[in-house]
Amino acid sequence: MSISIFVIAEHLEGTLADMTFEMLGKARQLADERGGTVTAVLAGYNVAQLAEQLGAADALILIEDELLAEFAPQPYQDVISGLIRERAPGLVMVGSTSMGLDLAAALATTLNVPMLSSCIDLSVEDDAYVVTSQLYGGKIMMETAVTAGTAIAQILPGAFRAEDGQRAGTPTLEEIPPGLHPENFRMRFENFIKPEAGDIDITQAPILVSVGRGIQTQENIALAEELAEALGGSVSSSRPIVDQDWLPVTRQVGKSGMSVKPRLYLALGISGAPEHVEGMKNADLIVAVNTDPDAPIFSVAHYGVVADIFDVMPALEERLGERVS
Amino acid sequence: MNILVILKQVPDLVEELEINDDGTDLDRTWMRYIPSEYDEHALEQAILLKEEHGGTVTALCLRIGEVDDTLFTAAARGADRLVRIEGDFEGISSRDAAAVYADHIRRGNYDLVLTGVQAHDDLNGPVGARLAAQLEIPYVGVVSGMHLDPETGVIHLHKEYPGGLLTVIRTELPAVVGIQSAVKPPRYVPIAKIRQASKSAEIGEETAEPQSLTPGYTVRRVFKPEGGGRAEIIDGAPEDIAARLVSIFSEHGLVR
Numbered sequence: 307m308s309i310s311i312f313v314i315a316e317h318l319e320g321t322l323a324d325m326t327f328e329m330l331g332k333a334r335q336l337a338d339e340r341g342g343t344v345t346a347v348l349a350g351y352n353v354a355q356l357a358e359q360l361g362a363a364d365a366l367i368l369i370e371d372e373l374l375a376e377f378a379p380q381p382y383q384d385v386i387s388g389l390i391r392e393r394a395p396g397l398v399m400v401g402s403t404s405m406g407l408d409l410a411a412a413l414a415t416t417l418n419v420p421m422l423s424s425c426i427d428l429s430v431e432d433d434a435y436v437v438t439s440q441l442y443g444g445k446i447m448m449e450t451a452v453t454a455g456t457a458i459a460q461i462l463p464g465a466f467r468a469e470d471g472q473r474a475g476t477p478t479l480e481e482i483p484p485g486l487h488p489e490n491f492r493m494r495f496e497n498f499i500k501p502e503a504g505d506i507d508i509t510q511a512p513i514l515v516s517v518g519r520g521i522q523t524q525e526n527i528a529l530a531e532e533l534a535e536a537l538g539g540s541v542s543s544s545r546p547i548v549d550q551d552w553l554p555v556t557r558q559v560g561k562s563g564m565s566v567k568p569r570l571y572l573a574l575g576i577s578g579a580p581e582h583v584e585g586m587k588n589a590d591l592i593v594a595v596n597t598d599p600d601a602p603i604f605s606v607a608h609y610g611v612v613a614d615i616f617d618v619m620p621a622l623e624e625r626l627g628e629r630v631s
Numbered sequence: 632m633n634i635l636v637i638l639k640q641v642p643d644l645v646e647e648l649e650i651n652d653d654g655t656d657l658d659r660t661w662m663r664y665i666p667s668e669y670d671e672h673a674l675e676q677a678i679l680l681k682e683e684h685g686g687t688v689t690a691l692c693l694r695i696g697e698v699d700d701t702l703f704t705a706a707a708r709g710a711d712r713l714v715r716i717e718g719d720f721e722g723i724s725s726r727d728a729a730a731v732y733a734d735h736i737r738r739g740n741y742d743l744v745l746t747g748v749q750a751h752d753d754l755n756g757p758v759g760a761r762l763a764a765q766l767e768i769p770y771v772g773v774v775s776g777m778h779l780d781p782e783t784g785v786i787h788l789h790k791e792y793p794g795g796l797l798t799v800i801r802t803e804l805p806a807v808v809g810i811q812s813a814v815k816p817p818r819y820v821p822i823a824k825i826r827q828a829s830k831s832a833e834i835g836e837e838t839a840e841p842q843s844l845t846p847g848y849t850v851r852r853v854f855k856p857e858g859g860g861r862a863e864i865i866d867g868a869p870e871d872i873a874a875r876l877v878s879i880f881s882e883h884g885l886v887r
Contacts, residue, residue, distance in 0.1 A: 404773040404792050411756030415764035420847030423756045443644045443751045449852040492803035493769045501795030549812045555795050562791040570885050610862030621869035625877045
C-alpha cells in the first residue's frame with residue numbers, strides 16, 4: 307500500500323525538538339521503501355524559518371497563529387484535529403513527550419480513531435501499519451496492526467535516530483489558516499519558568515553514578531557519593547529519587563530531566579523504564595547493577611550485574627581504593 | 632472545591648508478568664495489582680489542595696483486583712469520599728475506562744479531576760486526556776505544580792519539559808489534570824491508620840457496564856523483550872565483580 311504519514315513537529319523556544327527528526331527519519335524510511343508521502347505539520351507562530359530543516363518530509367503544512375506560539379493543549383488540538391479530519395492520513399506520528407502526551411489521546415478521542423502509545427518500532431505491510439509498543443515499564447512488548455482509516459502512533463523519544471530525519475531542504479510548503487475559535491479555549495500559555503542552575507551540571511560529567519529506587523533511603527545516597535568520588539564522577543538519579551526530594555531535579559536523568567552522554571553511566575538499582583532510558587541510552591559505556599534479572603535496564607546496558615547494590619558498591623569502592631594506594 | 636482523584640490499579644512490576652497461551656495478552660490469573668504510582672501523586676496533590684483551600688477529595692477506583700485497601704489508604708491519607716465501581720474491568724483500555732469515569736463525573740459535581748499523567752499499561756494513551764476530550768473540558772498533563780485561585784475558578788498549572796524547563800498554563804475549571812508528580816512526595820501513613828480507616832470509612836459502590844466498541848486495531852503478539860537484552864552479565868562474589876568492573880573501566884580509560 308502507498309503510505310501517507312503525518313508527523314506532528316515539535317518545537318520549543320524557536321528550536322525544533324529531536325523528537326521531530328526522529329519521527330521524520332522513520333517516516334521517510336517507510337515512504338522510501340513502500341512509496342507514499344511524508345507530511346510534516348508545523349503549528350506555531352513565526353516558525354516558517356524552521357521549514358528549511360524539514361527536508362526529510364515531502365510536504366509541510368504550516369499553521370501559524372499567535373495562540374499557537376507556545377504549546378497549550380486546546381488550541382493545538384483544535385487545529386490539528388481539524389486538519390486530520392479533513393486530510394485523513396493513514397498514520398499520524400506524535401511524540402511521547404510533554405506535548406504529545408497531551409495531544410495524541412485527545413485527538414484519538416475527538417476523531418474516534420485508534421491510538422497506540424509507547425511505540426518503539428513501526429513498519430508497513432501490504433495492508434497494515436504495524437506498531438510495536440513497549441509497556442509495563444519496558445518489560446512487555448505489544449505488536450499491533452491497524453488496517454483501515456487513520457491511526458495515531460505515539461512514538462517514544464529515542465526509538466529512532468534523529469540523524470535520519472535531519473535533512474536540509476524545504477519541503478513543498480502549504481500554509482493553511484488556523485481558523486481558531488479562541489472563545490472556545492479555556493486555557494492559555496502564560497510563561498516559562500527556567501530551571502535554576504544546580505550545583506553540578508550532570509550533562510557535562512564524564513562519569514555518572516546514577517541511583518534509582520534500589521538505593522532505598524536518602525541516607526544511602528551518601529554511599530553513591532563516595533563511590534562517585536572514588537571514580538571521579540558525579541551522582542545522578544532516576545525520577546523517583548527526585549520525587550522523594552532526596553536529590554535536586556538538576557540531577558535527574560530522563561524525560562523531563564536531563565539527557566546525558568557520559569563516558570561511563572553506572573546505573574545502581576535503576577529498573578530502566580523507558581522514561582529513564584531515553585535520557586541515558588547514548589552513554590559510551592553503561593553498567594547496570596540490579597537485583598531483578600528481568601530489569602529492562604539490562605537491555606540497554608553493555609555490562610550487567612544481577613546483585614544487591616549494597617554488596618557491589620563497597621566492594622567496588624574498595625577495589626578502586628586499592629589501585630590508588 | 633470538589634476534587635476527584637482517579638486511582639487506577641496496574642500490575643505490580645515487581646512480580647513476574649506472564650503471557651497467555653496464545654500470546655495476545657497478559658495472563659491475569661494470578662496478577663497482583665497495585666495503584667499506579669502517578670495516581671498516588673495525583674492523590675497527594677489533591678489532598679495538598681484541600682489542605683490549602685478546603686473542599687472535598689473523592690477517591691475513585693474501578694474494581695480491578697483488590698481495591699478496598701487502595702481506597703482505605705486514600706482515606707487514611709485524607710480522602711473524604713471513596714467510590715468503587717464494580718464491573719468487568721480487568722484489562723480494560725484507557726479509552727473504555729475513560730468512558731466509565733466520564734459517566735461518573737457527569738453525575739457528580741466536581742471542579743477538578745486529578746489523575747496520573749500515564750500508567751505503565753496504557754496502550755491507548757493517558758486516561759486523563761481521553762476523559763477530558765469526552766467531557767469537552769480542558770486537560771493539561773505532565774504537571775508537577777499548581778496554583779489555584781478559588782475566587783476566579785482558575786488554576787495555573789506547571790507543565791514539565793526536558794531539562795527542568797516548565798511552562799505555566801492558565802486553565803479554567805472544571806478541568807482534568809494529569810499529574811507527573813505532586814509538589815511533595817506522597818505522604819506515608821502507618822498501617823494502624825489504614826486499619827482504622829477500614830473500620831470507619833465507607834466505600835460507595837456503583838456499577839457500570841464497560842462499553843465494548845471495537846478498538847480499531849488487532850493485537851498480534853505480546854512478548855517479552857527478546858534475548859534478555861544485550862548486557863554481558865558479570866557473575867561472582869562481590870569482590871570478583873568489583874575486580875572485573877575495575878578492569879572494564881580500565882580498558883575504557885576511565886580509571887588509572
